Amino acid sequence: MRLDYLSIFPGYFDVLxxxxxxxxxxxxxVDVYAHDLRDWTHDRHRTVDDTPCGGGAGMVMxxxxxxxxxDEIIGTEPDPSVHVVFPSPSGEPFTQSVAHDxxxxxRIVFCCGRYEGIDHRVIDYAxxxxxxxxxxxGDYVLNGGEVAALAITEAVVRxxxxxxxxxxxxxxxxxxxxxxxxxxYPLFTRPVSWRGLDVPEVLMSGHHGRIAKWxxxxxxxxxxxxxxDLTDSDVSARH
Ligand SMILES: COC(=O)COc1cccc(COC(=O)c2cn[nH]c2)c1
Numbered sequence: 001m002r003l004d005y006l007s008i009f010p011g012y013f014d015v016l017x018x019x020x021x022x023x024x025x026x027x028x029x030v031d032v033y034a035h036d037l038r039d040w041t042h043d044r045h046r047t048v049d050d051t052p053c054g055g056g057a058g059m060v061m062x063x064x065x066x067x068x069x070x071d072e073i074i075g076t077e078p079d080p081s082v083h084v085v086f087p088s089p090s091g092e093p094f095t096q097s098v099a100h101d102x103x104x105x106x107r108i109v110f111c112c113g114r115y116e117g118i119d120h121r122v123i124d125y126a127x128x129x130x131x132x133x134x135x136x137x138g139d140y141v142l143n144g145g146e147v148a149a150l151a152i153t154e155a156v157v158r159x160x161x162x163x164x165x166x167x168x169x170x171x172x173x174x175x176x177x178x179x180x181x182x183x184x185y186p187l188f189t190r191p192v193s194w195r196g197l198d199v200p201e202v203l204m205s206g207h208h209g210r211i212a213k214w215x216x217x218x219x220x221x222x223x224x225x226x227x228x229d230l231t232d233s234d235v236s237a238r239h
Contacts, residue, residue, distance in 0.1 A: 001029065001030050001105070001107070001157070001160060002030075002031045002033070002106065002107045003016075003030060003033070003107075003108050003153060004033045004034075004074075004108070004109040004110065005033070005034040005035065005112065005146075006035050006109065006111050007034070007035070007036070007114075007149075008036065008112075009144065010034035010035060011034075012034075013032065013034035013146070013150070014034075015150065016150075017032075029157075029160055029163055030160065030163075037065050037069060040065040040068040041065050047062070048114075049062060049114075049115050052116065059115040059116060060116055060117060060118070061113060061114065061115055061122075066111070066118065066122045070129075073109065074109060074129075077129075078128070078129045078130070079129070079130060080131050081105070081106060082107045082109060082129075082131065083105045083107065083108045083131045084109045084111060084130045084131070084132045085102075085108060085109070085110050085111065085149070085152060086113065086123060086126075086132065086134045086135070086145070087110070087112065087136075087142075087148030087149055088113060088117070088135070088145070089136055089142075090134070091133075091134040091135040092133070092135055094135040094136060094152060098135065099159060102152075102156045103156050103159035103160050109130075110149040110152070110153070111145065112144055112146045113144060113145045114143065114145070137151055137152070179219060181230055182219040182222075182230070183222045183223045184219065184222075185214075185215040185218040185219045185222070186218055188200070188203060192204060202214045
């Protein structure tokens with residue numbers, strides 16, 4: 001898998017050389033390339049933004065540098081096998097399902113917006129050439145797409161076959177298919193008693209049927225309490 005990052009702060013992506021992602025980069029599972037968008041400007045100030053047409057506060061990222069960067073990094077011929085990701089507050093929700101879909105593609109290009117956003121024609125042009133995902137991590141606003149791109153990268157790369165040491169640990173996580181879209185149950189390890197707080201006895205009983213039921217009940221309780229949006233009617237009925 002090849003990952004490219006286009007940003008006016010490419011240094012954000014130096015961190016990808018560390019920890020799990022570093023290992024993946026080393027063993028050739030993932031190739032990472034960060035690019036400075038300003039390398040495709042031609043004026044003395046290396047300008048990437050301008051005032052919004054139609055007025056309004058803030059600045060908009062000019063289309064020209066993006067287009068020239070696309071030409072050099074991706075190419076000038078359409079190729080739907082290339083996935084281009086624009087993290088954006090106005091994007092579609094980024095979910096584990098989207099992460100799973102992206103984990104099997106060969107190439108992802110992350111376009112990190114700054115200021116108020118990127119000239120819309122950049123996204124329209126990208127949609128005419130590649131497979132585009134304009135995705136939101138949540139209902140809040142960051143200063144730019146870099147942190148979102150890192151989060152999306154981690155969610156995707158850890159699903160790449162051969163990346164995680166123990167694929168079974170993926171199966172039991174929150175939001176993975178195995179949990180029926182329920183939140184993960186509370187986790188415990190040794191010591192059994194810690195600062196007057198004990199591990200629930202059922203988990204020490206060795207009775208696998210009871211343990212499985214306790215965990216299921218806890219997942220349902222937690223999901224109902226914290227994420228009523230996830231417990232649609234038939235899910236709650238089924239549980
Ligand atoms: C077409 O895409 C764009 O124009 C993107 O432009 C911007 C502008 C400001 C900030 C960001 C970063 O994304 C978020 O803040 C975000 C993503 N998820 N939740 C919050 C992106």
